[in-house]
Amino acid sequence: MGALLAKALHDFTDQTILVVCYTNHALDQFLEDLRKIGIPDSSMVRLGGKAKPQLAHLNLFHASQRTSQPSRTKADWTMIDELKNRLQHLSGRLDTSVSEFLRNKISYGDILVNIEFDDEDYFEAFRVPKSDDGMEIVGRRGRTVDPTYLIEEWHKGNHPGIFKKAIHLQTETAARIWATPLPVRQGLIAK
Numbered sequence: 001m002g003a004l005l006a007k008a009l010h011d012f013t014d015q016t017i018l019v020v021c022y023t024n025h026a027l028d029q030f031l032e033d034l035r036k037i038g039i040p041d042s043s044m045v046r047l048g049g050k051a052k053p054q055l056a057h058l059n060l061f062h063a064s065q066r067t068s069q070p071s072r073t074k075a076d077w078t079m080i081d082e083l084k085n086r087l088q089h090l091s092g093r094l095d096t097s098v099s100e101f102l103r104n105k106i107s108y109g110d111i112l113v114n115i116e117f118d119d120e121d122y123f124e125a126f127r128v129p130k131s132d133d134g135m136e137i138v139g140r141r142g143r144t145v146d147p148t149y150l151i152e153e154w155h156k157g158n159h160p161g162i163f164k165k166a167i168h169l170q171t172e173t174a175a176r177i178w179a180t181p182l183p184v185r186q187g188l189i190a191k
Contacts, residue, residue: 003033010039021048028052108148108155111189125177126151129166137162155189157182 006017021027027048032055034044046058072080115123128147131137137145139162153161160169160178168174180188 002030003037006034007037007039010043024049024051028055031055031058108151112147112151121173122177124168124171125174126154127168129163129168154178154180155185157185 002019006019009015009017019027019030021030027046028051031044031046032052035041041058044058045060046055047060051059112123112126115126128137128145128149139145139149145162150160150163153159154177160166163169169178
């Protein structure tokens with residue numbers, strides 16, 4: 001699959017492809033696959049340790065012997081330096097974006113707001129009932145039950161806990177939602 005993708009990039013773009021492998025053996029296997037599907041040796045350079053004898057001519061130190069390209073000019077080096085600077089800038093932006101993404105985890109409250117309009121059955125199955133007497137409902141260990149209590153219990157693979165006898169959880173739909181296996185529950189939350 002990787003060789004076919006590389007072939008498509010080679011044939012239909014001007015892009016340079018960098019292939020990184022964990023072992024020299026894996027690299028040699030990939031290079032052999034590329035050769036089998038028609039990528040010429042002149043389009044490949046191998047950088048790594050000991051190569052198979054039939055691929056040794058692809059090693060970087062042999063590349064100058066395979067091509068007759070002139071050495072790089074000052075303009076070439078200027079362009080390379082500009083591209084390196086751009087790479088550093090883009091790499092920094094990517095690192096920042098990934099960090100922001102990891103910091104901004106979606107909360108159970110966010111999920112409840114979303115499903116209130118998108119999936120009424122699930123919203124109803126996760127709705128924490130209000131106390132009849134206006135008092136706060138207290139769960140295990142004397143902690144006040146917040147609106148995310150039921151969705152948290154469901155995500156952990158638990159039953160509705162102190163609300164298992166709540167009227168709105170006695171419906172067939174709610175029973176089906178609460179009978180969902182844990183891996184499916186976690187997959188739905190991950191969406």
